[in-house]
Amino acid sequence: MLPIDAPVLLYLWDKRTFHLSQFHQPLQLAQAAAMLLVGLDGPLHITSQGDALACRSALLPAGLELSVDGRGSRVAICYLDVFGEDFALLAPRMAASLTGVLHGLDSEAACIRRFDELHRSSAAPEQVYAWLDELINPQQGVPDGFVFDPRIVRTIELIKADVSCNQSIAYLAKQVGLSVPRLTQLFRQKIGIPIRRYRQWHRLFVTSVGVARGMSLTEAAVAAGFTDSAHFSHTFRSIIGMTPSAVLAHPQGVRLFAG
Structure with missing residues (x-):
């Protein structure tokens, strides 16, 4: 049974962003950042470049366009560091690849259990960040050949x-x-991704941080360089694959943090 009383977790750090929520509608993603996705209650149904696959964990590079359907499952999404270090650490640990989508994390079952525990307990941001560090870089090393x-x-x-x-x-x-x-x-x-796309992505991040710190959506969007909240909402949907209200207006509430 899904923990329907658990809130959405949306934690924003400069290096990574974490979002855990139940997804009923497919996400149409135009990747502006590399992502690790984990389906907590069932498989993720991913369509990329005409190919389809079902998996419980997927690693997506920046710049990829695809559809992800959780079909009611809770999905943990971690937007990885912009420079690609997290991606380089995780890529060798995925079992297979299909049209740019890496899938089958080596510690998948343990990862699902841990994310489920974090969600059920509405874990604090520092707990989630510590787990992400442990998951992504357990040896606290640098990927081979990465500069x-x-x-x-x-x-x-x-x-x-x-x-x-x-x-x-x-x-x-x-x-x-x-x-x-x-x-x-x-x-x-x-x-x-192109420079312009990165700038849009960073503005989404800055707007979300502003909201987490008490600004209205319009105030935060304009301060981040959007012309108005409608411009922000359009960009949010084009990159994230859903409307801001789908993230911020969850029936069980949102635990929102910006570090």
């Missing part, structure tokens, strides 16, 4: 420093010593 590109790190720092400003790619390229075509190419290669 941060300092130019991309700096580009993201510049975007984050003034999220409400549409800094031109020419300006960003000049600041990191690259040509516009080279920055555009390198950013997509390292992050998996």
Whole structure:
């Protein structure tokens, strides 16, 4: 039986974002960040590039377009770090791949049990973050061959420093010593999405953090660079695959935290 009295968990950290909720409608995702999904009560039915699969855990790279149907199951969603370190740690631990979707986490059964426990207890943010760290990087190491590109790190720092400003790619390229075509190419290669898409994703994050800290949705959206709450809602649905109200207006309430 599903714990129907348990609230939605929506915890926002700078490195990762965690969302655990029951899903009755399919999510139409245009991936702006890599994600780990775990179906707590039944399989996830995923359609990507015309291929379909059913699985209990899936690792999705940034930039992928697909549909995910939980069919009433609770789904734990972890949006992973933007630079790809989490993805690089998890990818070798998935059993199989189909059209870009990696699935079958090696510790899947234990992972499902732990997420179920965290949901039933409405676990505090620090408990969830500690579990995510343990799940993703149990050895606290760096993935083999993984390096941060300092130019991309700096580009993201510049975007984050003034999220409400549409800094031109020419300006960003000049600041990191690259040509516009080279920055555009390198950013997509390292992050998996175009600069504009990343900026939209980060603005969604900043808006959600503002709401978690007591701002109205309109105030938070405008402060993050959206023209109004309708612009925010449209972007939210195009990237996250559902409306903000589907996340924030759950019948059992939402436990919302921004760290």
